[in-house]
Amino acid sequence: MQDGARVLVTGAGGFVGRRLVIALSDDPKVGAILALGGVATTAPKVETGVADVTSNELEAAIRTFRPSHIVHLAAKSSVAASLRDGRGVMDVSVGGALRIADGVSMHAPNARILFASSAEVYGAAFSSGVELDETSPVAPANPYARSKLVAEFLLMDRVHSDASVIVMRPLNHIGPGQDARFVVPAFAQQLAEIERGLRAPEIRVGNLDAQRDFMSVDDVVDAYLRALFLKTVEPGSRDVFNVASGSVRSIQSVLNDLLSLSAVACSVVVDTDRFRPNDIAITRLSSAKLKVATGWSAKAEWTALLTSVLDDQRSRLGS
Structure with a gap:
């Protein structure tokens, strides 16, 4: 080089x-x-x-x-x-x-x-x-x-x-700036809208049992x-x-962690349209x-990372 x-x-x-x-x-x-x-x-x-x-x-x-x-x-x-x-x-x-x-x-x-x-x-x-x-x-x-x-x-x-x-x-x-078509910003977007009173207090979800490495x-x-x-x-x-x-986490645990970062109370609604065909139960990769x-390793702290995603969705709604 x-x-x-x-x-x-x-x-x-x-x-x-x-x-x-x-x-x-x-x-x-x-x-x-x-x-x-x-x-x-x-x-x-x-x-x-x-x-x-x-x-x-x-x-x-x-x-x-x-x-x-x-x-x-x-x-x-x-x-x-x-x-x-x-x-x-x-x-x-x-x-x-x-x-x-x-x-x-x-x-x-x-x-x-x-x-x-x-x-x-x-x-x-x-x-x-x-x-x-x-x-x-x-x-x-x-x-x-x-x-x-x-x-x-x-x-x-x-x-x-x-x-x-x-x-x-x-x-x-x-991370901040990710399209809400993806699962974590999709949850964060809905939660931010609930906080602002822009939607009913319910979060629509797909397969919460899947386990992923974020x-x-x-x-x-x-x-x-x-x-x-x-x-x-x-x-x-x-x-x-x-x-x-x-580090592998269930989608359910990711949702729970996001909910813990907000003071709002909301219900969770399973939406079958959000399920993938042939979805993989767990992804483990070395x-x-x-x-x-x-010498690379992942360094981001989980709660800080989730907070940055939620704050990004909050900021998109403006003041």
Whole structure:
């Protein structure tokens, strides 16, 4: 890794991307950033732009910017949405990976690519109940997960042989600014609206028995940066890292913890429309490989993290 890295980020305006661009702009190893995806920033290192990842616009951006590093975040990230639009999710994931691979091969053959995949690719393998690692079988159980796995294979197989590919497979990550389509901000949004008297005192929920590993989005960004600038990555290498805190919680306990942060009394209503088909009972994932390679660990304190999510939803309602 040499100073003055030129980093191209797709999906820079998204939940993870906004934070990643800020972290990159503060990193002395980074000389220039091309942030694609609608992020707003005045950081001096950052050039912003918009590119359709399924078109030649992405290849053109790579040709012009000549990145040394690429972080590919752009995706349709909701599992629930993918069940309604499997084709659209696949088009973005596979189309974006194809444009990244071809653009790198033609214009930046020595680049290092970090692809934000998902632990969803393990899918049905989680049903074993044991903690999975990077050697565990993949068995994606929904269109979103399948699209991510196809993109992983496409990048590894198609990108130039001198380019390195790092695939990150994170579990659930939360924080201020996350879309309320996801379970924790969905609970927090309803609770904030109840506090303000904007809805009846009841929270609508899906499967509360499911057990998940929730991390701070800031911890996930830290993992991505550590892997992106890992000194031991060799040209032409292909590697995979899981990202998980190691703490598994039931959705019921997450809801209880959120309710404890508010003074309102409300009932809980089970809404079958919020259930996923083929829902996984529990997700256990090992990040031992990432920790050994980079020293990473999840650091966010749980109550403070939940409070930040609830306060974010409160602030969205205004005064």
